């Protein structure tokens with residue numbers, strides 16, 4: 369349809385990608401044609417159901433695995449004139465746990481998906497965007513791309529890598545925007561909790577495992593409960609960025625998380641954030657749990 373913008377989104381089988389796809393496809397003015405992609409079309413049912421009438425009209429499906437050169441090329445070649453107006457890089461995986469117990473291969477998978485996956489996509493669509501002198505690239509990064517969190521070392525590093533890459537590219541690239549969500553209730557969170565239940569953490573000493581399971585995890589669960597946003601919150605924020613007359617480069621989605629990121633800019637030696645997080649986790653952790661749960665109880669009127 370003339371005038372409609374072609375939007376390609378990666379990782380649409382669940383979570384944030386799914387909600388962005390549905391929200392854009394259901395735009396009242398029908399401004400978007402959404403190509404919702406996923407690596408395995410067997411996982412399409414949730415998206416198809418959520419899309420309702422839009423499916424087959426403003427939303428179509430395609431296979432795309434961000435870790436495969438051929439898959440990426442095949443998908444883009446399959447689009448009319450290879451024309452993508454808006455590329456939304458959303459596919460990504462998490463990884464938590466004591467560093468000592470994580471095989472290098474697993475760490476590489478995180479970089480292959482979160483870092484090289486995005487680069488692979490950008491390399492494929494950027495030349496056409498440059499030729500047309502138009503287009504908008506969105507990257508779903510994370511607050512962990514701006515501030516590291518204990519036991520998330522490799523995941524944070526993969527998002528930091530993305531930040532460095534995009535900051536550099538933004539200088540030559542037309543239109544590039546980062547979305548920086550804090551905790552969001554999606555399968556990302558569920559996978560993390562399930563992962564921790566299954567894994568044994570060989571190679572890590574008992575103290576480290578204790579701090580991970582009995583100190584970090586309860587705090588992390590609290591933080592998800594108190595600060596957690598919905599994938600729809602992130603989708604709304606992303607739609608605003610796309611529709612802004614001059615989109616910003618960095619876009620925080622969660623004002624509650626802003627002070628946590630601000631600490632590093634308040635002290636260039638890095639001491640402030642490292643010590644504050646240490647204190648919050650090991651000294652205030654149990655207290656935070658009480659005050660946060662009290663806060664939740666107050667919200668639900670108990």
Ligand SMILES: NC(=O)C1=CN([C@@H]2O[C@H](COP(=O)(O)OP(=O)(O)OC[C@H]3O[C@@H](n4cnc5c(N)ncnc54)[C@H](OP(=O)(O)O)[C@@H]3O)[C@@H](O)[C@H]2O)C=CC1
Nearest residue numbers: 379381382383384433434459460510549551552554555556
């Ligand atoms: N949830 C959170 O707290 C936060 C998430 N983020 C980021 O948001 C993005 C979306 O995550 P979220 O929706 O929360 O998590 P989900 O796990 O719900 O969704 C992740 C999506 O990425 C897909 N994916 C994974 N690997 C590949 C691959 N190789 N090729 C194509 N797709 C792939 C998954 O597909 P499949 O079903 O096949 O596995 C799934 O559709 C990620 O980049 C994440 O880092 C950022 C900040 C916070």
Ligand SMILES: CC1=C(/C=C/C(C)=C/C=C/C(C)=C/C=O)C(C)(C)CCC1
Nearest residue numbers: 510512517550551587588591645648649
């Ligand atoms: C435990 C703990 C923290 C945990 C933060 C978490 C758990 C953030 C999760 C962010 C996510 C899930 C981003 C996804 O990309 C803080 C606030 C740093 C303070 C110190 C103690």
